[in-house]
Amino acid sequence: MKKIVMPLLSVALLIAAIVMVVISIADNKHAKVIVLGNTDAGVISMTPKEYQCSTCKMEIEQLPYAVEIINNKGKTWFFDDIGCAVSWLEHQPFKDNVVIWTQTEDTHVWVDATKACYRRDARTPMNFGFAAQEQCPQGTTIDYNSMRTKILHGETLQDPNIRQQLLGDS
DSSP states (O other), X not given: OHHHHHHHHHHHHHHHHHHHHHHHXXXXXXXXXXXXXOTTOOOOOOOTTSBBXXXXXXXXXXXXXXXXXXXXXXXXXXXXXXXXXXXXXXXXXXXXXXXXXXXXXXXXXXXXXXXOEEESOOOOTTSOOOEEESSOOTTTOEEHHHHHHHHHTTOSTTSHHHHHXXXXXX
């Protein structure tokens, strides 16, 4: 009888442990990656660690660099760095029919990313280095299309030569 009870008890304990792990994982809140139904294409209010970058999968913690992209069906993606957003968007079939919101580093308001200007030497979450600005001092910022081109060509703070040139460090 002991020969049967001990293995059955061991199997039952193992199953109970697995069930407990699955239940604990299911109870955890996970960061949102996509939100559906944003048909008015407005900004979705964000709280740090509540959303996850659609490219690098990091939780969005630094809101002054956050980006939201909304397609014409109201599907919204979130990004922790404009570099992640631009790189991701380039490979989407709907890339020319979206609304892009970004929070500004200087005034902390959400603006149309295509109308913002960008400084190149910001210490952003993924080290692309571009920070949206609402106030655009001449000579120290670039427009959206210039920023986009630089990201797509790899001319970001991720490149050690550019980093050295703009920040003086490696």
